[in-house]
Amino acid sequence: MVTSIAQLRKLQNQHEHGRFYSTLKNYTFDLFDGNSVRIPKGFKYDKASVPRFLWSLMPPSGDDTAAFLLHDYTYHLKGKIITENGSLVKISRKRSDFLMFIYQCLLLDINSSKIFDKNFFKRLRIVAMYIGVRIGGWYYWSDTPFEKLVKKITIWKP
Numbered sequence: 109m110v111t112s113i114a115q116l117r118k119l120q121n122q123h124e125h126g127r128f129y130s131t132l133k134n135y136t137f138d139l140f141d142g143n144s145v146r147i148p149k150g151f152k153y154d155k156a157s158v159p160r161f162l163w164s165l166m167p168p169s170g171d172d173t174a175a176f177l178l179h180d181y182t183y184h185l186k187g188k189i190i191t192e193n194g195s196l197v198k199i200s201r202k203r204s205d206f207l208m209f210i211y212q213c214l215l216l217d218i219n220s221s222k223i224f225d226k227n228f229f230k231r232l233r234i235v236a237m238y239i240g241v242r243i244g245g246w247y248y249w250s251d252t253p254f255e256k257l258v259k260k261i262t263i264w265k266p
Contacts (some may be wrong), residue, residue: 153180175211
């Protein structure tokens with residue numbers, strides 16, 4: 109059974125060391141394609157990898173921490189996810205980033221179509237975080253330093 113948004117807002121985790129936390133129970137996320145994924149109790153993650161100098165604008169934790177949990181889990185598995193029904197599903201880095209974006213919107217209750225309302229700064233923060241993971245996420249998704257370099261270099265072939 110998929111964990112409700114209300115329960116995800118009250119995510120139970122424990123500080124491990126540094127900026128790392130671990131989950132204190134299992135959480136199941138809907139992938140919005142008919143599949144769901146269970147993140148096991150004890151999974152270690154770092155919430156949002158936001159540089160410390162930006163924490164006042166984009167805190168690494170809050171009601172949307174569960175979105176970062178799902179994002180870290182999908183990155184940890186490089187998109188190769190075993191669903192609740194036991195099948196292997198491969199999701200792209202782009203989809204993983206978008207799932208983080210969607211869950212942030214759901215967890216922070218961003219559903220208004222008005223641009224300038226009480227949620228303006230929350231929306232701005234969500235978009236900034238999405239852009240951040242789209243720009244810098246390749247580094248964490250790749251396996252080796254060489255692979256990371258090759259993915260960034262375009263070789264021209266005549």
